[in-house]
Amino acid sequence: MKQKIRIWLRNFFGFSRTETNGFIILLLLMALILSMPFISKSIYSYYKKPVQSKAHRLNLNSLLSELKDNIETHNEKSEEREYNYFDLNKSTSAELVNSGFPQYLAKRIVKYRNKVNPFESKDELLKIYGIDSAFYQEIYPYIKITILNIQPDPQPVKKETSTTNKIKEEKYPEKEAKKFELSAFDLNKADSTQLQKIYGIGPAYSKRILKYRNYLGGFHSLNQLNEVYGLKKENLDSLKNYVFLANELNLRKLKVNKLNADSLVQHPYISYKEANLIVNYRNQHGNYSSMDDILAIKILDSIWVKKTAPYLSFD
Known part of the structure; x- marks a missing residue:
């Protein structure tokens, strides 16, 4: 049959054998193109039509009804929930539960208060994981806060009784004061134990400070503490009250005339861009003799140079 069609086409149109084959292929392509709209419409209609059995619809209706009941139950419980007054800095976990908190939230509040710091404002409660703004608005009127000042007890009033009593009462406050006394210390020589004696600096913060100090090669300015991840303003203020830097700094230095780019980038202040500029300039102009030579690299930012110097x- 195919051969007869080929012969007829060749005789009717005067095609060669190659032209006949090309003509047949062209006809097939045209037929395919013309039928595409009908084929795509059928496929689209097939997949668009939802296939749902009666059992499927009943199951879906049941799930929707159950969901609606759960929402209504939750709303009823929320409306019926009663709260009692509580103190964020004094209430125990059990007392917080009695005040309306779930047990897991009560434990988190106590843990935050003991491990991080006492609460100073009601808004700090939103820092606790699991407490959203809606729940916070419900309990807000019941929140009380006793501000805890961690300070040495005031000296007792001296009683004018006998000479012996005077001596005892005068010595007692001196002993108590020593418990809270903390001498300033060199930040570049401090260990984690010393740092943790500062209010607000726990194991995590002390570890970060020491790690960053070693990463830098030592601190040359107290302002570099601002670069330690996670330290808040109050933590920085506490630190700067008790630490200092010696006049003679013993910093770990980078030998810019010997190190390659991969070694230079180990320092947190130096990126590959700066490292490559320093090495390439050295290769072209010879060794550096002072910071003036580094400043001769015009692309380098002067603030960066001053910080890294x-x-x-x-x-």
Whole structure:
């Protein structure tokens, strides 16, 4: 049959064998193109039509009804829930539960208060994971806060009784004061135990400070504490009250005339961009002799150079 069609086409149109084959292929392509709208419409209609059995519809209706009941039950419980007054800084976990908190939230509040710091405002309650704004608005009127000042007890009033009593009462407050006394110490020589004696600095913060100090090669300015991840303003203020930097800094320095780019980027202040600029300039102009040579690299930012300078050595 195919051969007869080929012969007829060749005789009717005067095609060669190759032209006949091309003509047949062209006809098939045209037929396919013309039928595409009908084929795509059928496929679209098939997939668009939802296939749902009666059992499926009944199951769906049941789920929707159950969901509606759960929502109504939750709303009823929320309306019926009663709260009692509580103190964020004094209430125990059990007392918080009695005040209307779920047990897991009560434990988190006590843990936050003991491990991080006492509450100073009601809004700090939103920092507790699991307490959303809606729940916070419900309990807001019942919140009380006793501000806890961690300070040494005031000296007792001296009683004018006998000479012996005077001596005892005068010595007692001196002993008590020593318990809270903390001498300033060198930040570049401090260990985690010393840092944790500062109010607001726990194991996590002390570990970060020491890790960053080692990463830098030592601090040359107290303002570098601002670069330690997670430290808040109150933590920084506490630190700066008790730490200092010695006049003679013993910083770990980078030998810019010997190190390659991969070694230079180990310092937190130096990116690959700056490291490559320093190495390439050295290769073109020879070794550096002072910071003036580094400043000659015009692309480098002067603020960056000033910050990095204490860690560079030109030996």
